[in-house]
Amino acid sequence: MRHGVGAVLVVIVATGWAGGRSALAGPIEFNRDIRPILSDKCFFCHGPDKAERQADLRLDTADGAVEDRDGSIAVVPGDPDASLLVERILSEDEYEVMPPPESGKQLTAAEKELLIEWIRQGAEYQEHWAYVPPTRPAVPEVKDTAWPAGDIDRFVLARIEAAGLTPSPDADRVTLIRRVYFDLIGLPPTPDEVDAFVSDRSEDAWERMVDRLLASRHYGERMAIYWLDLVRYADTVGYHGDQDHSTTLYRDYVIKSFNDNKPFDQFTIEQLAGDLLPEATTEQKIASGYNRLLQTSHEGGVQQKEYLAKYASDRVRNFSEVWLAGTMGCAECHDHKYDPYTAEDFYALQAVMADINDYETFKGGNTLPTKRNPEIEALSPIDEARIAEIESELTLLAGRLAEGDDAARQEIERQIKRLESEKASLQNNLRLQMVTESIKPRMIRLLPRGDWLDESGPVMEPAVPHFLPQIQKEGRVTRLDLAEWLMQEDHPQTSRVFVNRLWYLFFGEGLARSLGDFGSQGEWPTHPKLLDWLAIEFVESGWDVKHVVKLIVMSRAYRQSSLVSEELRERDPQNRLFARQGRFRLPAEMIRDNALAVSGLLVERVGGPSARPYQPAGYYAHLNFPTRRYFYDEDENQYRRGVYTHWQRQFLHPMLRAFDAPTREECTSRRSISNTPTAALTLLNDPTFVEAARVLAVRVLEQEGSDTDRIRWLWREVLSRTAQSDEVAVLAELLTQNRSAYETNEAAAGELLDVGLAPVPKELSAVELASWTAVCRAVLSLNETITRN
Template identity: 55%
Template sequence: MKRLFLLGLTLFQAPWATAAEDHLQFDRDIRPILSDKCFRCHGPDAATREANLRLDREDDAKANRDGHSAIIPGRLDESELIRRIETEIVEQRMPPTASGKSLSVEEIDRLRRWVAQGAEWSQPWSAVPPVSHPAPVVQDHAWGLNWIDGFVMAKLEENELRPALDADRTTLIRRLSIDLTGLPPTHSEVVAFLQDDSPNAYEKCIDRLLDSPRFGERMASYWFDLVRYASTVGYHGDQVHSITPYRDYVIAAFNANLPFDQFTREQLAGDLIPDATLMQRIASGYNRLLQTSHEGGVQPKEYLAIYGADRVRNLSGVWMAATMGCCQCHDHKFDPYSIKDFYSIQAFFADLDEAEHLTKGDNNSPTKRRPEIEVLSDSQQKDLEELAARRSSLTTEETSTAANAEAVKQIDEEIALINKGARLSMVSRSIAPRTIRILPRGNWLDDSGEIVQPAVPERFGKLDIGDRRATRLDLANWLTDDRQGVGGLTARVMVNRFWYLLFGRGLAPVLDDFGSQGEVPSHPELLDNLAIEFINRRWDVKAMLKEIAMSRTYLQSSHENRQTRALDPLNSLLSHQGRFRFPAETVRDSTLSISGLLVNQLEGPNAHPYQPEGYYRHLNFPERKYVSDTGAGQWRRGVYIHWQRQFLHPMLKAFDAPSREECTAQRQRSNTPLSALVLLNDPTFLEASRAFAVRILTESGESPEERLRFAFNEAVSRSPSPKEMEVFKHLIEQSLEEFSKDRGAARELLSVGLKPLPEGIDQTQLAAWTVIARAVLSLNEAMTRF
């Protein structure tokens, strides 16, 4: 009975590996078991390897050792691996009790079946460049809309499942708007889409959203999680550092659809590109995003080691979905990365100028993190050009007058004022490379380790650049070159993340670990083809997102039935769409947008929304007090919010935004009372509720029914149900009665926020409808993507 239960549990967790599949696959069915239970003692790390046996390599696992072999294909009784996992002798049983690991009945059975079938081996899926796969044969040819759907339908038919019906058109436009812009559609946009009977109405909607400036903001929010972009240094005093122009570069790059390979080159090595533009120099600020310390007693050698390790972790996490941070002190326990690989990657960054920061940094906020450059926004640059043209016309006139001289003086003052408003931005500057040694056990005081040169991990061969020293530009090219580098692997990492953004889950579920401790893709052939398509389309991000969004798989409803829930609770087979709460920034942005408060301003300094008084009271070096914006900055999008690493804005924290100390490829999604309390009490949400109430009272009809229909249509793109109408009408009656009796409570509720109260609206009415607006904006449906 226990054996049957465990077998059923495994099938429950991995529905694509069904019992009907007689032939086991090493990478999908066996490697995860060996990685979890065996590699720690019999894996890549020589320092902890027992009996000189490696089970991560076929030749070693099948080698003859004095007449014994761990694995002899087809011969269970002679395979030492099988004997050791089944023996009753505790001292000989593997894995040993001291390891804290044990094999389940089902895992033992799977290993036995695999050896009996011939113990076929395969390379890790993530290390094999993607190859093109032919479209699978399916019975239902009519369902699919593009080539993606064939791979999904094949898996569904294999498991005797049917896809969900298409979502209704209202759900589709809401889904697309949230996925591609991070904002809900307006009611007028929904109506226009519903009334568009043209055959390409859906495609036109996708194109419109991809062309919106809001697209770049939405994609940038995710990218900033990956590259740990923040407004402060993180360590010690957590002072502000100057980097907002990099933020604006990323938004502009996504909006301009900069090819991802070029996007990679400009960030890793924008300063090394011949005749680098200002934007490319700003992009090189990526290398400066890490946490730094400005404490007076900082040891340069120690912190250079810390910074170098941070950069390796981030690079490998962002572009390789590899956990190379494990190699800072020793060879990787589970994947074929060595400590030498780690420091060889670090050597690519040895040319970055850190000297001024380490010797001339200070505890001011903002702190000095040279090299920095002055950057003017596009609007400031345009103003300067216009002023320069006016000045030139005045100074070239044949007749010089006192009026002309005064005008020139005034223009010069305006030019000086604009230049004074330039923002600083950290950039990369290349100097003579520092010596990089392997640090035994990561000890920065130990100089006994081998000196290494910039090099890619040995498992991928060598860079073909001749005898010269490799640069960051070579590294960037290697990451995106599908012929001489690992461009195919990088493409697969990124398209998996695009899929995650459009479904809430990647085809390979662990977005930042494509190694032995990750999970194999549910649809590996589909993932390969998407990666190849990305490369063939010249790394066109918008084209890939559109391709996925145009599939029938994407169009599906998010509703599931009992059969799919029982067989496939994680929806790995894609029998329906995903359903998940908005990211933190989108929760706030959506509320501001519906209320009418949202300010869609590109570029500029950070936004400082309302924050609890005294939240920064423990910040020192220097002590500081948070000052919230009193103008448009109060209602800008979340991507522009000041991101204090040690004291992340409470609203963002309550909705699971990361502190951005490390690469975050996938945010957690929690459901706690704190979220509800933020929605009800955060001043931003209170003010948004009041502003939404003003809209309800001024833009809709006079009756409660008309006003409630308006509120629901604006917030969730539908009219309230009869039951909802009944409940909300009761709530408005109750609120009007209470505020009529207690006008002080009404005034208190309406006192929150900077926007002045409109004239001509009864305060009792406004307070009561603010309660209604707050309730509507707090609906699960108002912050859930279906």
């Protein structure tokens, strides 16, 4: 029996409906208020997937919702009483109520209120926000005109003011310099750098520091960590034997690209289709190694047809999440249940990439590294760039040889000899790199339910998803066409996706918090107009990554304190308004880099082969085909940055795993952050951290003064700020306890000092060095040490 308007009101009151979002709150917006409810509670049975659609009813489109189906209309705009949807969501009959009880879904009173009021207001549908090309919105007016440092701040402040709140104050200058150093280069500032910034009160002090960090060679290393997560970069094949493969030149390409500020459109095109560019350079061929980063198998018994299907599907999944923040993997077996992606779209994209030569992959074996032809032998793009610099310097020096006296010429000759030696050394650093080779495209069929044995599906022509702007060309759509399509000015997703991830890197959350899902199951952006403004700014800047990064970190929003006031804790506990900065643990690689940096062990060489830090013996015991043992590096590679750590997919380095680094089997747009005893024990006992503490302790003992003076020096060296009296007291007590313990057990002191490769100064007392090492271990393990504030 259909409810009348009066009955609807009775149900509303009885269910507490009026306690939800009041109609007085203003016009309801479909994308923001209604789509999330329908997507969560209704689309599975009444959405895009035609195979699962019940009662032939679609609620994801306006046409489907208002269709007259034998006298029943789900949604009658303006008339909740005539709408079947209202009757069914308010029904108390278990056989009539929607969602049905067996679905495990249930509408809250507030959600029912929103649906009814939406219909009352006209049931207007909107195209999903992520599929509409962005346009530059007007910058909002704000009351506090003194606070914004630019347009970003005006968007942020307008939301804060609308909520009746105020931004957080600026962070203190010590916190600011640590924040921006970790965010832009992934390393801590030195005490001298902190002092210089704190004492520099000129108006452009912040901007000059930002520019210097953006120009640092370490900026590319920091940015590469996140990109390598996205493209699932690893040093091993992943499946079965998980053998090593040759791909480190691609990692160096990524680092160099960020350092050079390579335009993002060029960066994208070179990776997806560098091999298809006219007269492709060696660097562009290396970039095309992106297409080879997926997991592969070199087990002799694999079914070639099955694995070709696996590889093709993997590429579509990764492509869609990296550049579209799309979950196209859901369409491998059926039409997407929540978004417009169809199975046809999924396999049409496979067809675009069907020219990638995967047949040679099956010829690989159990060697380390395995062969994954096609491969090229080449120099790192970083080494190539340095060689070019050396050649320019040699030309200049040669021109100066005829000038000056004998002493000056001898100095120039020494410089020439040194540079020629460096050049010769670099030219010998050839490495193998998997690249993409285009062959005659394989025939791609739509695989019903993703079954590689089922050949009943239609042959697919290459195409992009049907609901997005289409590629206008005659002939076959290629990977180069696909890459260029991503960079079209009217593409709704590419620029939005990337600037949203940049915001995440510098605030701990994206403007759209679902970093890998811009679809109906993802969260509506908290600041959609700011997201679009940044997306347009990115495109109009010529896809200039550093430009957008600088805009973000120059904002007052970025410079806010991360301390939470009681009002913000109560009114905005999840920091949706960005009325304060985020506070979050450093990524795994940076935690290790920080310890190496403050100890003085860090080797800052950029690029090169993968490094192998200390690792527990026997960790690789279960790796077969071939069996292998892990040998840690006994040279400077031991102390290189975490971005260079050998990435074994099946047995990720334990330190990285303890701090939530991904195995990189799939795209990772957001790392989880856990808090476990294993992480705490890693900080205390991993040989890298023990050795870093010991080397740092040597530096402590080189300082003149009392124990208190040394503790204060240590605290500032690691944390950049002055230690408080209670902090000094705690460490002084720890030092006293350890001195006492090691004086009665000098053998234990010797064991502690025997960790790692760095030599122990003979002139230092073992008891004293061990005692200070224990103090340094404690400081390196502090939450503040591993947290970006």
